[in-house]
Amino acid sequence: MLTIKNLRAGIEGKEIIKGFNLEVKAGEVHAIMGPNGxxxxxxxxxxxxxxxxxxxxxEVSFNGKNLLDMSPEVRAREGLFLAFQYPIEIPGVSNINxxxxxxxxxxxxxxxxxxxxxxxxxxxxxKQALVELQGSLAGRxxxxxxxxGEKKRNxxxxxxxxxxxxxxxxxxxxxxxxxxxxxxxxxxxxxxSENRSFIVITHYQRLLDYIxxxxxxxxxxxxxxxxxxxxxxxxLEEKGYDWIKKEVVEA
Amino acid sequence: xxxxxxxxxxxxxxxxxYGFSSDIETETAPPGLSEDIVRFISAKKNEPKWMLDYRLxxxxxxxxxxxxxxxxxxxxxxxxxxxxxxxxxxxxxxELKDLSEVDPELLATFEKLGISLEEQKRLTGVQSNIAIDAxxxxxxxxxxxxxxxxxxxxxxxxxxxxxxxHPELIKKYMGSVVPYxxxxxxxxxxxxxxxxxxxxxxKGVRCPMELSTYFRINTSGTGQFERTLIVADEGSxxxxxxxxxxxxxxxxxxxxxxxxxxxxxxAEVKYSxxxxxxxxDKNGKGGIYNFVTKRGxxxxxxxxxxxxxxxxxxxxxxxxxxxxxxxDNSVGEFYSVAVTNNYQQADTGTKMTHIGKNTRSTIISKGxxxxxxxxxxxxxxxxxxxAKNARNFSQCDSLLMSDKCGAHTFPYIEIKDKTxxxxxxxxxxxxxxxxxxxxxxRGIDTEKAIGLIVNGYCKEVFNQLPMEFAVxxxxxxxxxxxxxVG
Numbered sequence: 176m177l178t179i180k181n182l183r184a185g186i187e188g189k190e191i192i193k194g195f196n197l198e199v200k201a202g203e204v205h206a207i208m209g210p211n212g213x214x215x216x217x218x219x220x221x222x223x224x225x226x227x228x229x230x231x232x233x234e235v236s237f238n239g240k241n242l243l244d245m246s247p248e249v250r251a252r253e254g255l256f257l258a259f260q261y262p263i264e265i266p267g268v269s270n271i272n273x274x275x276x277x278x279x280x281x282x283x284x285x286x287x288x289x290x291x292x293x294x295x296x297x298x299x300x301x302k303q304a305l306v307e308l309q310g311s312l313a314g315r316x317x318x319x320x321x322x323x324g325e326k327k328r329n330x331x332x333x334x335x336x337x338x339x340x341x342x343x344x345x346x347x348x349x350x351x352x353x354x355x356x357x358x359x360x361x362x363x364x365x366x367x368s369e370n371r372s373f374i375v376i377t378h379y380q381r382l383l384d385y386i387x388x389x390x391x392x393x394x395x396x397x398x399x400x401x402x403x404x405x406x407x408x409x410x411l412e413e414k415g416y417d418w419i420k421k422e423v424v425e426a
Numbered sequence: 427x428x429x430x431x432x433x434x435x436x437x438x439x440x441x442x443x444y445g446f447s448s449d450i451e452t453e454t455a456p457p458g459l460s461e462d463i464v465r466f467i468s469a470k471k472n473e474p475k476w477m478l479d480y481r482l483x484x485x486x487x488x489x490x491x492x493x494x495x496x497x498x499x500x501x502x503x504x505x506x507x508x509x510x511x512x513x514x515x516x517x518x519x520x521e522l523k524d525l526s527e528v529d530p531e532l533l534a535t536f537e538k539l540g541i542s543l544e545e546q547k548r549l550t551g552v553q554s555n556i557a558i559d560a561x562x563x564x565x566x567x568x569x570x571x572x573x574x575x576x577x578x579x580x581x582x583x584x585x586x587x588x589x590x591x592h593p594e595l596i597k598k599y600m601g602s603v604v605p606y607x608x609x610x611x612x613x614x615x616x617x618x619x620x621x622x623x624x625x626x627x628x629k630g631v632r633c634p635m636e637l638s639t640y641f642r643i644n645t646s647g648t649g650q651f652e653r654t655l656i657v658a659d660e661g662s663x664x665x666x667x668x669x670x671x672x673x674x675x676x677x678x679x680x681x682x683x684x685x686x687x688x689x690x691x692x693a694e695v696k697y698s699x700x701x702x703x704x705x706x707d708k709n710g711k712g713g714i715y716n717f718v719t720k721r722g723x724x725x726x727x728x729x730x731x732x733x734x735x736x737x738x739x740x741x742x743x744x745x746x747x748x749x750x751x752x753x754d755n756s757v758g759e760f761y762s763v764a765v766t767n768n769y770q771q772a773d774t775g776t777k778m779t780h781i782g783k784n785t786r787s788t789i790i791s792k793g794x795x796x797x798x799x800x801x802x803x804x805x806x807x808x809x810x811x812x813a814k815n816a817r818n819f820s821q822c823d824s825l826l827m828s829d830k831c832g833a834h835t836f837p838y839i840e841i842k843d844k845t846x847x848x849x850x851x852x853x854x855x856x857x858x859x860x861x862x863x864x865x866x867x868r869g870i871d872t873e874k875a876i877g878l879i880v881n882g883y884c885k886e887v888f889n890q891l892p893m894e895f896a897v898x899x900x901x902x903x904x905x906x907x908x909x910x911v912g
Binding site for chain 2: 256265273
């Protein structure tokens with residue numbers, strides 16, 4: 176599904192990702208943890224194709240294609256979804272209209288005609304239930320006036336509607352209370368399937384109690400310094416990131 | 427970056443859609459302005475003496491006036507009023523019985539513009555029910571649905587025809603809202619206006635269809651000076667649409683129109699414009715100079731006038747659709763989206779003059795500037811003494827699409843009555859890279875993303891437009907702003 180080899184990237188002339196390797200197979204859930212400033216957000220921005228970030232080396236292959244050659248919208252149409260850490264507000268554009276445009280753009284890319292209105296409404300209804308999003312939220316402007324929790328739920332709702340093959344959740348747990356966290360995690364768990372993969376970027380172990388990963392990687396200073404199973408997250412929680420930093424320094 | 431260039435390339439090659447010119451046999455006056463030309467126009471139209479006298483008075487007054495060059499935030503070379511052709515008309519046989527007698531090239535022109543002058547087409551339900559008065563260069567060529575409207579006592583015809591057929595109405599109302607002494611361009615228009623539309627809705631009648639005027643400048647070197655007069659008698663209602671386009675030419679062409687609206691007791695007039703005159707090329711060459719005076723008066727109690735405008739065209743726009751709220755409890759509204767790209771300049775806004783008691787006005791202005799353009803909102807809210815409990819709410823938002831464009835807001839507020847409540851809100855923002863990236867991450871490309879974001883920004887104004895106009899306006903906006911983020 177996704178193969179990242181020796182990726183180097185940065186912003187404003189500063190290298191932040193310094194030789195990153197990762198292999199994500201279909202159906203797998205990978206958690207990437209790390210202290211502040213380790214490059215977690217840079218990684219998600221680079222994978223989504225944000226223009227400010229410059230890739231200086233390495234390869235990223237997504238479903239056999241060169242991801243780095245694609246524009247952000249083509250990456251999305253190819254099935255890559257980023258749940259934003261800070262979802263953006265678009266005043267005056269309803270969630271429904273936004274999603275309809277997105278769905279039809281993705282369909283057009285695949286050579287399929289626009290979705291029928293009634294099919295679309297059915298889809299929206301079904302996916303809303305998944306993240307316990309109220310009907311009125313779908314009709315409101317994209318993220319405008321949403322609470323922090325509603326914004327994050329809206330991200331998962333959009334993901335559910337767009338049905339990506341690879342979803343990157345960028346600190347989706349930040350700013351969520353325990354109820355919202357549970358709802359968001361439940362939504363994600365219901366979307367897990369053998370042909371959909373997840374990269375869950377998080378600072379805390381807490382989210383991983385709900386979304387149980389297959390692999391946990393620790394990112395530090397732009398590289399993965401340790402990988403393991405879900406128990407690694409618990410170890411990190413217990414010992415803190417200083418433990419990893421010490422190990423790196425000693426190595 | 428490569429992608430940005432592509433988009434830019436695309437924009438440059440995506441030319442103004444209505445830029446063709448038609449080879450229609452035209453009769454024109456020699457360029458220049460004099461009393462003789464005024465007499466020539468009047469004679470061409472076979473006008474009664476009172477009309478000629480009115481024109482001559484206006485012309486003489488115009489000669490004493492100065493061009494409004496100093497206060498608007500507009501820069502343009504001096505206009506030589508002696509180089510302009512003041513009369514151009516498609517040659518056609520007088521007294522057309524039906525469309526088959528119209529120059530086929532002319533019909534084709536309107537077809538190309540997406541306007542059908544064949545009523546039949548509309549009646550089959552293929553298109554919506556809109557009665558159209560089509561004005562090309564200086565004259566009205568066809569007014570549709572006249573008979574259907576006449577059954578309800580509605581008069582909808584060209585201005586020239588109204589001068590002949592309904593002189594009492596023209597004499598009573600023409601110049602009653604915008605006198606020829608009002609301003610330089612209003613005086614010029616009063617002297618040389620060649621045609622336009624007239625509409626009268628009788629007492630208690632709700633006009634069953636949208637009325638529309640479609641303006642087209644075709645002939646090179648001409649100015650277009652049309653006049654529209656709308657009178658809504660007691661308890662009546664009408665929704666009026668105005669559209670306009672012009673061919674692409676290297677020269678600047680002058681358009682100086684006057685629109686007057688009179689709304690009587692309990693009457694309501696809704697006037698919507700999608701202004702798409704040729705804006706000039708990407709270097710600012712050519713384009714229409716649009717100097718327009720639009721004003722309505724709520725003459726008696728409980729009357730209402732609502733202006734909605736979507737301005738995307740013209741190289742220069744100078745336009746302030748206004749409402750005089752004379753009747754008690756009358757309501758004035760102004761909803762505007764003004765888009766400027768490349769080297770376009772717009773100085774536009776409104777005037778709300780509160781005279782009657784309990785009068786209310788609302789101003790929603792959305793400016794969008796891109797490229798090297800300059801976009802100014804200029805608005806006056808005046809509450810006269812005695813206008814008890816007058817209420818105004820103004821909201822002026824500016825959206826910047828590039829770092830080379832300008833947005834300016836000049837609100838003037840004059841309050842002479844202590845009971846007035848006036849609110850003014852203004853914002854300026856730059857279109858967010860974040861918003862565009864967010865859209866792209868959902869599979870929506872830059873062009874569509876800008877379309878979505880900008881349409882969202884303009885939603886309050888588009889909501890005021892009749893359905894088919896709203897759709898057109900949204901498309902127009904997307905085209906006007908193609909490749910404009912930078």
